[in-house]
Amino acid sequence: MDALIITLVCLAALALTLPWVFGRKKPATAPRPMPDSWKAILERDIPFYQALTPARKAEFESRMMHFLATTRITGVQTSVEEIDHIYIAASAIIPIFGFPQWEYHNLHEVLLYPDAFNHDYQLAGANRSVLGMVGNGPLNNLMLLSQHELRQAFINKTGKSNTAIHEFVHLIDQTDGSIDGIPEYFLDKQYVLPWLKLVKESIENIEQNRSDINPYAMTNEAEFFAVAAEYFFERPELLKSKHPGLYEVMGRIFRYDGFEKQS
Numbered sequence: 001m002d003a004l005i006i007t008l009v010c011l012a013a014l015a016l017t018l019p020w021v022f023g024r025k026k027p028a029t030a031p032r033p034m035p036d037s038w039k040a041i042l043e044r045d046i047p048f049y050q051a052l053t054p055a056r057k058a059e060f061e062s063r064m065m066h067f068l069a070t071t072r073i074t075g076v077q078t079s080v081e082e083i084d085h086i087y088i089a090a091s092a093i094i095p096i097f098g099f100p101q102w103e104y105h106n107l108h109e110v111l112l113y114p115d116a117f118n119h120d121y122q123l124a125g126a127n128r129s130v131l132g133m134v135g136n137g138p139l140n141n142l143m144l145l146s147q148h149e150l151r152q153a154f155i156n157k158t159g160k161s162n163t164a165i166h167e168f169v170h171l172i173d174q175t176d177g178s179i180d181g182i183p184e185y186f187l188d189k190q191y192v193l194p195w196l197k198l199v200k201e202s203i204e205n206i207e208q209n210r211s212d213i214n215p216y217a218m219t220n221e222a223e224f225f226a227v228a229a230e231y232f233f234e235r236p237e238l239l240k241s242k243h244p245g246l247y248e249v250m251g252r253i254f255r256y257d258g259f260e261k262q263s
């Protein structure tokens with residue numbers, strides 16, 4: 001009897017969750033086709049896009065335009081330029097491109113700050129070290145991003161970091177209820193314990209100065225996951241050669257089994 005009740009509760013929870021995860025967000029305005037000038041910018045600045053086949057490029061473009069039609073982007077003491085729309089939408093779609101139906105139901109608006117801000121979302125005063133932020137409470141359905149950092153990540157072709165992708169990965173992690181570094185919708189149950197073991201070992205390697213992964217990843221499992229995802233999407237070949245185990249798990253989580261095979 002108890003098992004039946006638990007099963008029914010689980011099914012009800014699943015029924016409530018699935019449309020939220022997979023349902024299509026209705027755009028406020030019909031998405032327009034991507035201008036050719038934007039495609040040229042994607043070709044120039046986004047290696048992930050460059051590696052796609054023409055058909056997959058068209059899919060990427062259409063998902064970017066749908067994202068922009070369903071998500072507000074607002075400048076805080078800065079003006080939002082066309083390039084910011086392109087970079088934010090590309091950063092949103094890159095980590096979910098392996099999931100054709102995936103949308104960010106936990107995001108309504110991106111607030112773009114000119115540069116780093118503090119934990120009270122202020123641009124003045126001390127401790128202005130935050131480049132991006134998502135979370136719960138007042139941050140529900142919001143993402144805060146530094147415009148300077150957003151642009152730098154795409155201008156710098158050899159870096160392993162990308163704050164916008166990092167924040168979108170936190171939103172993916174959040175979909176199962178908590179930002180905890182275990183993306184339960186993306187990782188089959190049998191892989192969770194090996195994943196946590198890999199995270200622990202990787203963090204130990206960073207602590208002992210034996211790793212090129214950004215030390216910010218040591219903060220906790222959630223930050224490790226987001227930092228590792230940045231590395232995976234920015235420098236997949238380097239991650240593959242230096243951290244093959246991590247590359248393999250990232251590929252499994254994001255359903256991306258080799259960027260070079262896409263071309």
Ligand SMILES: [Zn+2]
Binds near residue numbers: 166223
């Ligand atoms: Zn983070």
